[in-house]
Amino acid sequence: MAIHNNIASIARSDPVTTIAVSIVILLGLLFVALKEFFKPIGLRSTRSKPPGPRGLPIFGHLLEIRKQQNDPDSKWLRSLAQYGEMATVHLGSKTWIFLNSQRVVSEIIAKRGGATNGRSPMPISSGIVSRHGRSLLLPPSGWTERRRVMHHLLSGSALKQYGEWQELESTQMLAEYLKQPHRWYRHHYRYANSVVHRIALGERLVKSSKDLEDLQNVVTFFVGSIGRSTIDWFPDLDRLPRFMQFWRPYWERLGNWNEGIYRSWWEPVKQQIEDGTAPASFVRDVLLNKDTKYTGSDQDAMYVAMQLIEAGSDTTREALNIFIMASLYYPRAFKKARSEIDRVCGSNAKRLPVLADMDDLSYICAMVKETLRWRPIFQLTPDHCVTSDFDFEGYHFSAGTGFVINEVVVCNECEDPEDFKPERWLDGHEQDAAHGLLAVRWRLFINIARLVYCFDYTAMGPIDSRILNHHSTDEPFPVKVTIRSTAHEKLILEEATRLGVLQFAECRM
Template sequence: MIFIINHDFLTLVAIAEYLKPVGRRRAKNGRKPCLPPGPSGLPILGNLLELDHARHDPQHKFLLDLRRYGEMATMHLGSKTWVFLNSNRVVSEIIAKRGSVTNTRSPMPISSGIVSRDGRSLVLPQEHWLERRRVMHSLLSGSALRQYGEWQELESTQMMAEYVFKPGQWYRHHYRYANSVIHRIVLGERLVKSTRELEELQNIVTIFVGSIGSSVIDWFPDLAKLPRFLQFWRRPWAALGEWNYNVYRSWWLPVKKKVEEGTAPPSFARDVLLHEDTKFVGSDQDAMYLAMQIIEAGSDTTREALNIMVMAALEYPEAFSKARAEVDRVCGVAENARLPVLSDMDNLGYICAMSKEILRWRPIFVVTPDHTSTRDIEFEGYYFPAGTGFVINEIAVGQECEHPEMFYPERWLDGHETDIVKGLWQFGGGRRICVGYRLAQRSLFLNIARLVQCVDFKPNGPYNSKILNLESTNEPFPVKASIRSKAYENLILTEAEKAGVLEDAKLKRETLSS
């Protein structure tokens, strides 16, 4: 009996030691970690329950409260240790200056493995991410941005015409614009998907984001090494992964067929992923997941940011008025007005500042994916063993300013207005910064300038200014959108006709009404 009790006790001790978080183990050289303070947490689970609650709190009380521990706060999350970076200074030191050793990700067997079939580079470790990163750099070339700019202006013109015909569907126009631009860049053709197909892709994004860290297996990734017959959790996640895969294939296969037949228009898929000169070493499935994740990221974040702009217009109409005055000065008024274009960026500094303030004021990502260290790091008296994850606490960093609750674009009028990543970490940082940030900046600038110029936004019912960006099938918050005057309606329709998108906008109106 004593032997059995001792054996069980030793077994529990062994399991606890096996599941011990990185920050509570000795480094490979035998040295003990020395970490910043943080909330104590529970045995084994650590701070998992607190983090889960924080994910669903629109007030972000827990993330803001981490500042009481200083510029960094340590949280043990299952067998992982994450250090939350609470100031611009330490983000710059750890993520940017030490990016060569903080650019991998910790394993996520559910969200990255089963749900994404190890295909989404956002959550892939360094060794699987580098090749995808290499081919994605073509999205940032100057010639590519010029070509994309033409498409962005065309799709934006259609979006403005859709506002004329169906202003009540403003949030859907944002999503159609964002998806159309990135769809054409990646797959080569203007978007002809049905409302159902767009909603399906949007739901995939929502489910993927929601899956990150929602399973305890992602926090105890060594459990995924158990024999398959013991992995009782696999079936529902595998079903989601299969559905995700099939939706992706329905978008990808027609494009691949046209590339093989030589009938495909220019695109990232044709000219990079499937082009022999690029020598992309991934499989066809890798190419499909890479293409579709770019579409997901490029469409979802842009539509969310535009929705935040509308909320800012409701909450801070004086900033909206200042922005309109700037656009009127550069682009004319009423019958003498023209629509803003991308070449106006250098002359519309307040609009550029507004883009940055939108992302600071209501950050789309409240925390960024972890930047896990590949080597031990010593920093200001602390010792972080390899495997420690560093996470940008976007809420705390974004509030490191005067009157952070205010929407105040003037705080960005510092000579760096046109550099959207200067002082802002919403696109990540270091070597894993989002490769499409310049593309996103241009979309935000163009559409904010045009919406500011042509559309009035008013509340259309009660709302909570911190709850927004629901799925594209539901209005994020009640808004009455109306065109500024008949002169601007005529301007929009004339430009839409010139661009050849007026009939598409009318068709969109009929589809939304049915």
């Protein structure tokens, strides 16, 4: 009552002050209302959660997570390890639980996948940019059908065929290295794209350098869109009337461009299938085969095929770049790897390594694993969203909470984590892709083995092993590539000629 009387007294004596006070009160009420409306999922329950840093009201730690994207030391991500194996972080209206150890990753992501296989809504990157077509960002209802048809890629006969294609395409990559060593980083992408292109669409890659650059840019812009817009962190804003969504035109232009690039790859293959002239492929024999009964639309099918190509291409390219960087910084490991291959294939360029040599090249297998551990390709991946409430080790996680693997911290869960030491993987499980790492791509094996065997690398300027500049079509760091010997040059030319790929390597100059 006293407060009311004081306000009335002020109103009579000073109207300007009254207006100012009223505005302050209204702004305060608006702030409280917004804070309540956008309250992170993890704060909507009072039950216990893992500790974590305090953030700003409403925005939480959005500023920190955006700054860390340009921090080669990943200081903010590393700082989360101080809270233990799990750290709770609020980001806009989302709550993420950062998993900081391999143990909790296994317990929560692997063993409790039935409850943590969702995705939080991302109206921009998943909706507008991806047309709800990239399964990476979709909830179970969106990717179940896509995953069903993708399982056909894992049959025994298919995997054998893929291995033969890998050896052929890697031989062309060696010839490209020989003919144009200064474009080494482009050869990595051409190789990776060609293998997965043949698996998905049935033909060897005959696209121009511009086509490849466009597809690589599709990946770069898509990855860059994840979490870039505030709308992805406050997805309820997507419910506003369309005329109020001032952000849509920019993202729709990006989505239209993305779809246009996809269609330039997709339509010719689809036409061949309709004409009955298409070679065997995942698209012809599974995705668009009537017996498979894929239930998605034509656009859905296009995104299934094209995301297979873009994902398989880009991760392999980046991993090979990391391997080159490690070779420059840790020449001892490179020499040890070469010594192992020389024992198997002969130091005098007797023959190229093949996939069948894997059991005899344990150090190369260990180098593949260490490459992926030393510099994780993705510091963060989309969250694994809780689809139903569950408890774990005294903590309660409500539906909608996201679990995120803190790759930087998890991959540093070893002695001397900044050192590149393939020896740490020499544990009798070198050839087991699933042992010790979340994912290992054995497409790296054949290329790392052959590059170590045939080429030498020298830094041609200042380099920093923390800065890889992946997200660019330019050279990621300055390197001079030289052939090991005239005997190795002759071996490459002979193998490329025998397999009929030398002409393709020469015409790409």
